Amino acid sequence: MTTLNLAQIQQHDPEGMLHLLSSFSEQCKRGWEIGEAIKLESCDEWIPNNIVIAGMGGSGIGGDLVKAVVGAQFPCPIIVHRGYTLPAFVTSQTLFIAVSYSGNTEETLLSVEQAFSQGANILAVTSGGKLKAFTDIHNLPCVMIPAGQPPRASLGYLLMPILSVLARLEFVPDLDFQTDLDETIALLGKLAEDFHPEALESQPKQLAQALCGKLPVIYAPQELEAIAMRWKGQMNENGKSLAYYSVYPEMNHNEIEGWKYPSVLTEQCYVIQLRDPIAPSQTQRRMGITAELIQPHTAGITQVNSAGRSLLARLLSLVAIGDWTSFYLAILYEQNPTPVERIEELKRRLAM
């Protein structure tokens, strides 16, 4: 069996995903600073009816994390949009944030054009491409982030500038992230050391070993849905592994009943439960009882707890554990985690 020592890892990671994982803390710090430099036109006395964050894959997940961090307290709904066609409610009363790391994601480009024609107030986040050109032509605010790495390894750049901008909007006077940000950056720095291959044992290494050869199923309270989605996507893209997720309490109304057939397959599914104090006590109880009920039908269940004090730190600590786990899973499958060959093949065929 492949072991997770540094030499073996470096052999399978020629494009340096290890370095990107290790520098997540600095990236978050830099991402915040980039956001701070953005000037929006004054939003005095304007409260949007809704905020729509458009993005796909690694670019879209930043929007889900924004929603997870500030959504519950926000005076209007934050809606993450993934697709071509924009709903009619996007109007001049909408703050529309278009996120495309490359700037060339066709779904996001079509939706930002439509948002513009429907009169929405637009902010873009990108490293360049057609999205940058679009904002130049129409003189729209654009957060420029560094180019040249996989979008999924750029979460600090895709998330933090948006949080920074939202924290300064006058219609949400109570958002003050400075203390939380300092805590988050320090915690992520420490986790990168704890999870580095040179640390002999770590939770991500153990989890990757448990998940290797199994189908990962991620369960989380709905308050952590963004994190569950991130874990799934990272298992897919880094680990080249199929993976699924569901949230509590909804899964208690259907999916829990499904852990019966086909039994030869449920016994090959390994469950990760993401835990955080943000979940209501009733949901915490549901997670415990559900684990007891389904355990005999699974390959195993592991509880993964968040670390840190602030919500921002806790959410990103869970992101870090999942990111490192997906990385080690790739190594165990003897895969280079960086290339996403099938996604590229699909894009080639779409362009034909």
Add this chain to the structure above:
Amino acid sequence: MTTLNLAQIQQHDPEGMLHLLSSFSEQCKRGWEIGEAIKLESCDEWIPNNIVIAGMGGSGIGGDLVKAVVGAQFPCPIIVHRGYTLPAFVTSQTLFIAVSYSGNTEETLLSVEQAFSQGANILAVTSGGKLKAFTDIHNLPCVMIPAGQPPRASLGYLLMPILSVLARLEFVPDLDFQTDLDETIALLGKLAEDFHPEALESQPKQLAQALCGKLPVIYAPQELEAIAMRWKGQMNENGKSLAYYSVYPEMNHNEIEGWKYPSVLTEQCYVIQLRDPIAPSQTQRRMGITAELIQPHTAGITQVNSAGRSLLARLLSLVAIGDWTSFYLAILYEQNPTPVERIEELKRRLAM
């Protein structure tokens, strides 16, 4: 192997799920009539900032279908809420629709109380229980639907009254479902005949045979997400089978890459692609190319096309195919589709 003849089916279906499936068309008709009898206070000159539909499991999916039918054209976002804690944006500018078939779903009860205290405009849909009592105490409008069947077999009662009410709201003057409703009811009646066990062959029977012993993975364009969710839930609750779903184009940005490991498991996953003209042409192309790319790594892929002219008819035709498939899957697993023993066991333990 279990065969799908009427005698065998009746043996495994002592509580009459077959009858409920067969009468879906009439239930939709009756559900609409129930909705028509509801009088809301005049909504003249009032446009809500958002509509929130709260419900869990079989009661919640009605909200997703409402969104799928009218969401794209609506002047405000429709948000389906599944959980205990309500976001801050639910205010007096919100139309809050609480859906609980039993009237005793704890998540929905807590959220409707919170919505009421936040000043939202409330409409309830229930067969009785504590939700009915709550609306009586506070003199709130309540759609009363017939009691005594599984919520998942009551979709006509849970969906149609809401559509009927929304169609009469003055802020959406263009909704006119009368023709679509007639088409839908006729089509569902015909499908019930086509799919009945006495019809020797049908797509649901074939699909159930393909899915038996496999892990069903449902893929749909995001415009059909509600239908994919319904299929998954019905596989879980009727079929007692684990199942997952994902939507296009998002899955092209991550999940498509996961169809590699663990290969012994991906080869046991059977993919159903739900197809309908509502998906943009780009998404249709993505579905075709994705099927080609992942086919060798799956147990098989079947395309399932909607029937009918109107969006309402097409969506509900896909619901019907999935409902019948999950029913036949239960029979193939020699299971009574009606009881959900583990969900009941969970509720008992939560109440302790």
